[in-house]
Amino acid sequence: MMVRTAPWLLGIACVMTATAVAGQPPVESAATVPQLHETMIVPASEVIFNVGREEPTNSEQWTAISRAGVTLVEAGKLLMRASPPKDRSTWVALCQQLATAGAAARKAADARNLDAVLQASDRLVLVCETCHARYRNQGLQP
Numbered sequence: 144m145m146v147r148t149a150p151w152l153l154g155i156a157c158v159m160t161a162t163a164v165a166g167q168p169p170v171e172s173a174a175t176v177p178q179l180h181e182t183m184i185v186p187a188s189e190v191i192f193n194v195g196r197e198e199p200t201n202s203e204q205w206t207a208i209s210r211a212g213v214t215l216v217e218a219g220k221l222l223m224r225a226s227p228p229k230d231r232s233t234w235v236a237l238c239q240q241l242a243t244a245g246a247a248a249r250k251a252a253d254a255r256n257l258d259a260v261l262q263a264s265d266r267l268v269l270v271c272e273t274c275h276a277r278y279r280n281q282g283l284q285p
């Protein structure tokens with residue numbers, strides 16, 4: 144196993160070194176705040192917000208909600224690492240709340256608990272709005 148993975152790891156190491164040499168940012172900070180919104184936050188939150196308009200009726204729909212929750216958990220973690228705005232501690236706390244709301248949605252969907260999904264959805268809206276009021280509309284965005 145070690146022998147098999149070693150060349151693969153070496154390849155990654157070479158890419159990282161080459162990237163560093165070229166003066167590019169490291170892989171961890173590749174996604175910008177708008178990119179994280181476009182790829183993860185907006186599509187995943189739409190799936191969850193949609194529950195308020197249309198009740199899930201089959202297991203595919205519940206699974207989609209659960210997966211959207213997982214996506215938001217990960218989006219929260221990635222957003223935390225996006226280039227730090229001026230007051231970083233509040234940013235991190237809001238990113239954590241995004242992840243928490245995503246985890247609540249996932250748990251609720253896995254339990255097929257509609258009320259709990261709706262609660263997670265309300266919590267999510269609040270996190271989006273709180274962060275936007277502070278960072279997007281105040282010129283503090285990273």
Ligand code: HEC
Nearest residue numbers: 176177180181185188237238241270271274275278279284
């Ligand atoms: C931790 C802070 C934070 C959270 C949480 C957050 N956003 Fe944002 N959002 C931003 C910032 C900052 C911008 C402005 C980005 C820019 O233009 O550089 C933004 C921009 C947007 C945009 C504009 C389009 C775009 O792609 O940039 C949309 C739409 C949006 N957010 C939706 C949401 C929704 C829906 C949620 C909740 C599910 C959410 N955001 C959660 C910080 C946040």
